[in-house]
Amino acid sequence: MKEFKKESLLDMFLEQPEQFLSGEEISRRLSISRTAVWKQINKLRQAGYEFEALPRLGYRITDLPMPLEQEKLKTFLQGGMGRELHILSTTPSTQEDARRLAEEGAPEGTVVLAEEQTGGRGRMGKSFFSPYGKGVWMSIILRPSQPLHLVQQLTLLCGVAVQRGIRNMTGLAAGIKWPNDLLINDKKICGILLESKAEDDRVSYCIAGLGISANISKESYPEELQPIATSLKEESGRAVDRNDLILSVLHELEELYKIYNRDGFQPIASLWEASSITLNREVSVQSPAGVTTGKAVGLHPSGALLIEKSDGSHYPVFSGDIRISPVQKG
């Protein structure tokens, strides 16, 4: 009964996609209360539909959900990244799912995707906003042969892969903030978390976690994120097919990873530097030893960021948050 009403509500909107329907009219035609109308609209919103709501005019449908499509993804992912593909509707964290699969012996290239994460994790224990149907919440199992002390190189490689995947698909050129945050117009479009497990200096596996804000509307963000986060839809003005975006990112990742395994880190470092917004800027870095400031001048072969201090010496930064000073007007 409830399901029937929900479909009817949706049908009413889909019959006349451009037009507003007042709450009163919906209430009358479906014989349900105004509160029930409001609840059903919210349910559709959670499933990925979007509505514009205006006083007096009522509701108008503005966006349909574009679900993750297992068949399409499987057709285009053959044998490389995505060779084993797990698509979930909702999960606490794709990182945890991938970690379990890796422990059970899942091969390199195994990918876990979810429409929604209820406990998405970012770097340093921060939570990661991962609403239903609006982004790419993806974890990829890697089993690199490179030793543990070079794993920072993979962190940078992942950033480059997503930067290029987004550009190929949308034309948007995100900048990479060291090590691998992607920003457009100074706002974050993607977070990357590389988790590793090792025995001595031997890597057992890495889980690359990618969170790309595809179709999140500005007003859907929690208030504290609104000034610092954005989405591809907000920046390009149109919704992105997440399936195409996933394919674009995974193809880039596969290609870069092949280059890395064959030719080493140098070609990856060059691509990273070309998209970096950190290089040639004054930065400050918080580390256990205190705050270091200086000019970011390049990458160390290990993947560390080299900072030139005021005395001309170079200081390698391996981890931590860096702060980029505002550009000086000349």
Added chain:
Amino acid sequence: MKEFKKESLLDMFLEQPEQFLSGEEISRRLSISRTAVWKQINKLRQAGYEFEALPRLGYRITDLPMPLEQEKLKTFLQGGMGRELHILSTTPSTQEDARRLAEEGAPEGTVVLAEEQTGGRGRMGKSFFSPYGKGVWMSIILRPSQPLHLVQQLTLLCGVAVQRGIRNMTGLAAGIKWPNDLLINDKKICGILLESKAEDDRVSYCIAGLGISANISKESYPEELQPIATSLKEESGRAVDRNDLILSVLHELEELYKIYNRDGFQPIASLWEASSITLNREVSVQSPAGVTTGKAVGLHPSGALLIEKSDGSHYPVFSGDIRISPVQKG
């Protein structure tokens, strides 16, 4: 009934610890079959008792079990390594137990001990022989502030701690084979496995797994280990109280870890070099790039082993098995 008989059997041996009891006499006094006598002796052996068995003479008790003593250990471990102590009778792997505890947020210094591991793990997926009551099967949670690319330093630190702990307790001077195998008379006395979990270059936790062969008799080893493994009891001629050994190792680990956190890796490297049997020897190393041979000349500040090749160049080895060439007679 069975339990009563077992205790009677033990009582018979303990009344006259120096004397042999024939199977026939035991069988008669306990009114059980000769097969049952043999089975009960084996049960006692599994619980840590040892018997000498000689044709005609019968059995003589030679060693009593010395169990892990929670109270004693807790009294001497206050606030540092061992601040949280879990003692298990049997477990598949103390590494797995410690990993679960670390994921649940257990503090640095948490220690898991077991009388027996049924699925003990060594390096590179090898199994690790961990019989009941005969060794120190121990995993320690560390949460270092040093970045991931320096974690090899901790691998070496653990080797030094066990080497010194054994020496202080038994007088036996084991040699350290890079990175952290401990050998006495060219036979392995201890294996160490350092497992790490990291986010980017930040270490979430390390689990140091130590397996020290304390009181394993030569003949108890599986055949394939007999030529390459030994125990403290075999080398010193007397059984070791594992509780004292655990305290000795944990106190060394605590002290060295404090020095490391305060003064960095250099003092640890010096101690390692002083106990190394790898330095100044011709070694060959198998890596993905092929086999490298040369003379081991020292430690790189990162913890890598520096090998001097025949052309005089230095090559850092971060992981892998090294093979030490036999000493040339001069």
